[in-house]
Amino acid sequence: MDQSPPRSPSVTVADVARKAGVSKATAARVLGGYGTVSDRVRDAVTAAARALDYQPNELARSMTTGRSGTIGVVVGDIENPFFSLAMRGITDVARQAGFTVVLINSGEDAEAEKAAIRTLLAKRVDGLIVSPAKESDVGHLREAARAGRPLVLLDRGSEMLDVDMVIADDRHAAEGITRRLIALGHRRIAYLTACDTPDHRFRTPSDINTGSVRRRIQGFLGVCREAGLDGMEDRVHVGAVTPEHTHRIVTGMLQSSQRPTAIIASDSVIGLEVFKVCRALGLSIPDDLSLVSFHDADWTSVTTPPVTVVRQPVYRLGETAAKLLVERLNGNHAEASRVVLQTKVIERASVAEAPV
Amino acid sequence: MDQSPPRSPSVTVADVARKAGVSKATAARVLGGYGTVSDRVRDAVTAAARALDYQPNELARSMTTGRSGTIGVVVGDIENPFFSLAMRGITDVARQAGFTVVLINSGEDAEAEKAAIRTLLAKRVDGLIVSPAKESDVGHLREAARAGRPLVLLDRGSEMLDVDMVIADDRHAAEGITRRLIALGHRRIAYLTACDTPDHRFRTPSDINTGSVRRRIQGFLGVCREAGLDGMEDRVHVGAVTPEHTHRIVTGMLQSSQRPTAIIASDSVIGLEVFKVCRALGLSIPDDLSLVSFHDADWTSVTTPPVTVVRQPVYRLGETAAKLLVERLNGNHAEASRVVLQTKVIERASVAEAPV
DNA sequence: TCTCATTTTGAGACCGGTCTCATATTAAAA
């Protein structure tokens, strides 16, 4: 079955050289734009190249130079607007800097992520931008870094790794909205995330491998504790990995006797699903339930009511990560930097006083 | 500035061969998984490779095999949920088939697209999936196809090109919703698209270079004509390239004396903006204005009212394109196929009878 | 006109794999 492709015999520098009547080395010089060549020869070679429709082979070039001109990006799920926007930031910077981007979806699966990194390393990408599924399990990342491939962590840092990282101040944001909810009289506040644990239950923040989310939960729990609210660990729900899962979880919690009066959704996809379930259940936002969502997705301002969100500088997250990487690639050997971008709570109308 | 990267001296087959005490050719056989080797030698080489932590160099492999194991994808804007979802379909299939994906954003700019194709070709991608910005201007695509690189067109076909393409039956969908609107008494129906023309005005469908959109407009105008509505060309608005542009255009049309009673938005990003402008202007959907949007973005069902949309099988668009490409890469030499996926109108509540 | 520095050019090794082809080894058949 695996028939060999046509392999149209592409024209090489040697072909151009022959046609131009010069040596391969000389032709390579003008075609590759390095070394010095006389004007006459340059013109001759250029003409020959055009006549033959010469197309350079980047692969061969990379072979000798050791630089492939590509950066590998591993994200959880490109379909999620969070990542697609960050990706836009990355590709914009990459293109500007003359790099091309290889994208791999990990599906938030650590094994898939490992395979992805291996593939990318084998393809000799010049550097990597990764949004690690599990921060605890970073052997493969350390290895990549050790292999001399600059690595930048996106949205999720890791204390265990001494590499560049760009994150948002999730903890601070979570603290802010939790305080606000508590000030409004909410006591039964639920936190809902897509991150999962082996038994789909949450006990302590260390169960959560996704750094950004762990920091949010830490912030959330911390403020609750300060306010004298205990046992809020039980109000943290994990495993909202698909809209269907989310639907089931939210329906369950909203139908329980001690149902929450406020929900914090860890991303816009989850926030949207919460919204849908409320509709289905005939619950009113914010009268029956207050809702705050992370990620200021574009639609959040047009719902009724518009939803209060934590605006993260998502595009800039990607952009900054790419910039950091490009700097490394250009020989910046300074020590690893940890960039924390500010978030902002956008107050809209999905939050109100807790019902009595 | 451009310091050479560390270039950690990676271990090669030759190194492994030496360590295992066999020839380079033999080591390559077991490492590359081809040819026949005795069990004893295989073990020895495997052990040596492990000891040295051998990492294969795909670049070198591609060099000789002529296959890079990558496919290039050029889309308008990965940030647009339409493309990010299609991209998900592509990456899923690609991964399954053992290919990796190189992504380039064209920004719907024909020149950028040309550059992208050139880059991709230079990197020796095995095949291409492109969502061409302009269908009329396909020289670079034809060239790619001629260079022996299979090409699949995504969402936008082209009669001028004899290559595989996967599109949605946009025309049919547009006809359906236009009929429906007319049946409800609408006469002033506007069509709004991001596609632009040199002077930002629309005269005839041939002004539109994006095939999918052109087909929709043709369907729209065709039905209008059938129904005796003339001069609807003036109701087609182009250039809604950013939310800001869209805002301006929509505000303008809704404040004119002969303002439309219905708007067809060519994608969900535009639909969202129309929604926002109505809010800002205090217009009620669907009482003052009926709205239909292409692309069943997830949020469209939670607005008040939820919006009637044309559901396109976006994921499957990408998935199918990738499948077609992989088949070609596996040696399918059948003639070019043109896959048309069905769309479906999801009736929600943003459409009502025309106001009197 | 001749020397010396400078610029151009060419020959060929090299990157790290694959792959062909000849040789060596082993197993099976006579």
Place this chain on the structure above:
DNA sequence: TTTTAATATGAGACCGGTCTCAAAATGAGA
């Protein structure tokens, strides 16, 4: 045991560029 076929291994060319190094050409100064 000898012949024959099948299987394993090694030597080295090759992919299409880059790059080093030495030879050749050019130009300035004496």
